[in-house]
């Protein structure tokens with residue numbers, strides 16, 4: 085393009101023909117490279133990639149000058165090669181171009197956020213935080229799973245008034261992140277690949293499957309809320325707010341006013357459709373992002389124990405030993421400063437979400453061409469030493485002491501807070517979820533500081549501290565710290581007890597919700613089976629549970645929530661590797677058809693293990709797992725091990741199929757065995773005893789011990805986390821306590837921990 089008179093091109097690295105500088109940008113930590121270039125070429129420079137000009141802004145002031153002050157031309161979004169209709173389709177508000185659909189949707193999103201503050205929606209984050217803390221206390225090494233559960237369940241409740249869509253939401257949302265991230269799908273880097281026809285494009289096929297599943301879920305969620313409203317049992321949610329207001333004639337994102345009744349109905353449905361997408365996008369945004377700073381908090385506490393001690397002191401003195409509540413925020417400026425500093429120290433969206441410029445522009449003598457993609461490089465903005473001295477250091481004081489004039493602000497009852505923070509974008513496209521983020525982070529970080537002392541983990545063999553990385557983050561648009569080891573020690577017995585009480589209260593509510601939404605849940609779990617969307621293991625810790633269950637269907641009971649029926653064997657079957665050793669726990673009466681990661685041919689006919697309450701990750705899979713590279717070999721072998729183990733009482737027939745005789749199990753001894761090189765099968769029960777898990781005594785049965793759970797948790801060697809819950813329910817006709825077992829049977833796993841408790845069936 086010819087430069088306008090008096091202007092010059094932006095500086096930047098020399099571009100190679102066609103590819104520009106693609107080869108220089110690493111897949112992981114790309115923002116570090118762009119930051120490095122900012123040191124060489126200045127706070128605003130350009131690169132080219134496959135013909136597209138990318139402008140990188142590393143100064144908050146320049147980002148405001150362009151994206152906020154000149155918002156009339158800098159508020160568009162670029163086209164995403166791997167999602168070519170992102171600017172027009174109306175499916176994802178955050179990715180829409182600057183058009184009427186975006187304006188309407190943004191307004192509606194704003195309205196829903198605003199009115200939700202007035203409704204009782206905001207109990208949800210506290211409820212889920214309470215559930216989260218106890219789960220974390222039980223197995224800190226499962227932190228990623230529990231954090232993801234927290235974020236997706238909280239936003240599901242906010243969006244649809246129920247946590248049950250959370251699991252599929254995680255699944256489809258992660259897929260979307262891959263679809264749109266430069267490092268997630270090749271066409272986003274090599275843009276001409278987007279022209280491949282569907283049949284030849286693995287990226288398009290994958291995206292289509294993902295989108296179909298997402299669409300089904302969103303529609304079903306609306307249907308669910310409507311049905312609940314009809315019977316007066318809909319919990320508060322964004323979508324309920326919308327539907328209620330629409331019924332009352334209040335809110336409408338109306339695309340057109342219509343004359344006839346039919347037209348009016350159609351227009352209403354179009355509005356509902358639009359609201360469905362707006363709320364869907366809010367759910368996606370919430371499920372994707374908030375886990376990043378929660379994980380970064382744990383990372384920060386490993387490296388900066390002194391700040392943890394100070395935070396605990398603030399909470400202990402101001403709240404007299406109580407766990408922080410949202411209402412306490414005025415009293416806890418340090419906690420708010422920690423929240424903000426975590427985001428500054430490790431920005432969740434380090435490259436920013438790009439804008440696009442619609443008309444040629446000149447800034448400070450530099451020419452910026454129409455159509456360029458404009459990135460506010462959040463990583464660099466948080467490292468600007470003039471605003472954040474010693475930027476690499478985690479230092480919440482920068483928001484609390486007047487000696488940091490560029491970031492300090494009074495009154496401390498109000499500041500620091502996240503409102504207007506650069507990390508949530510600029511101009512007309514700023515993030516609309518800040519109030520949710522603020523509350524979620526305040527509650528989780530405050531809750532963790534109240535409950536735990538987080539430390540680096542000690543190697544039991546050498547006694548030395550296990551290393552914790554400093555800045556090893558996942559490569560997609562929303563970056564999260566890669567897994568690291570740490571310990572979370574409950575600070576005292578009283579707090580542990582309190583956590584348990586808080587958890588019980590949270591789960592109690594959930595049980596009610598579950599029974600209400602069971603039909604819906606079963607349907608959505610069915611889609612999960614259809615969905616077969618594959619994800620990267622390292623990113624999606626629950627993957628093997630998602631993919632891995634045999635076509636015996638029932639092998640894993642997922643969140644079926646079905647209590648065992650008296651007279652029918654509820655066969656608890658646990659098959660996991662214990663540090664390289666296979667454990668099978670079961671009464672062997674069939675059940676356990678198809679195990680995670682098998683080649684999918686198990687046709688379990690036996691009674692199905694079913695649990696009254698299951699954890700999220702026990703999701704029904706499709707029996708076609710095993711294609712995952714990480715799992716294939718071991719999964720297959722575990723499948724056969726599983727079958728033969730079950731065969732100790734059940735019958736193994738044909739090629740891997742497992743059948744059983746339900747009635748024979750009553751009163752029979754459960755089979756417990758260890759297999760493998762490092763353990764004798766005979767010492768299985770002793771080993772379990774040693775782990776604190778004992779068979780329930782008659783007295784305990786007599787007492788009708790309820791709600792005691794034995795949790796067997798397997799962490800796969802590919803860092804999947806699977807959990808088994810054995811929950812004593814009611815005494816059966818036989819006078820014993822039945823155990824429902826929820827097992828995400830994630831073969832290839834190691835049992836990482838067995839929570840002490842009693843089991844029996």
Ligand code: HEM
Pocket residue numbers: 177178179180190193365366367369370371373374377432433436437438439507508509510511512513514515516517518520521
């Ligand atoms: C730690 C959590 C979060 C971070 C760091 C974050 C960050 C961002 C950023 C950087 C943008 C782009 C701003 C721009 O283009 O200038 C954005 C957009 C957006 N965010 Fe968030 N976000 C978070 C959570 C949420 C949540 C929970 C919601 C739920 C409502 C949400 C809703 C949105 C929406 C709707 C947009 C698009 C606005 C538009 O394009 O007009 N975000 N966010």
